[in-house]
Amino acid sequence: MAMFELLLRLARSSGEKQRLTSLARELTVTTGGITRLVDRAENLGLVRREPCPDDARGSFAVLTEEGKRRLRDALPDHLLEIDSLWMSQLADERDVVLGKLRRVRDNARRWPNGRPGLGPITPDRI
Template sequence: MQILQRQLLPDADICHPVQVDEELLNADDVTLYGLFVEAFTRLKPLVHRDLGVPDTWFEVLLRLGRTPGHRLRMTDLAQAVSFSSGGFTRLADRIEAEGLIRREPDPADRRAAYAVLTDTGRLALDHAMTVHVAHLRTHVTAPLSAEDRGHLERVLRTLRDAND
């Protein structure tokens, strides 16, 4: 904070009432982003409860379940769930220890491996998806009209694609 004070207030030792720019505080951009964060923060625990697996495991199983062949290169899967490769390796170790995924070597690149959804993983994912979809329908889609859902999907895709 001292660095910030010195940059903004060269005379930081002198007491000056500092005004925060009210226009910036009340900018529509700040409000819109705040609403987005608040909605996500409230929804996430509601739609991820009672899944039978931890949230991070669910994200991995979901990515594998939605991928043709139910397999992804470990590096691609780590990126898809926003983990560093080291952090993802530890996460994959725990999921694999529970028998939900297995690793298979990449025949084209001996340095790489695939994460593959096991039959046990498919059962866990099926249970989690049944619960998850019910929660999504209750907490996300039910309060929205079909038109609102279409707008929301377009907006979220636009934001995702613009920041890829």
């Protein structure tokens, strides 16, 4: 599931790339955890690393064509699984639940680096 989430987040990112530190924050893993995940993805040819021009210590994970293909192939099964685990159980309430989930998502997007006044959300603060 972590690999799928990594590929999905990269696919949704501008330029299909994202800083490793940002990915760690979004996936709520440590910097060591994201390094290991990106290492595995890179070994499978799903992503490649690109140096960060603003920070010599930082790097980007960039989605490769193979990563896009694998994500495209996995997405239908992933959506079916979500439907069978969640949506089929909520038949009558589906629209209400989806509406509330969208509100939560939209609210979370307003604060990409954490909550105002509380600093960034990091794995050790969850």
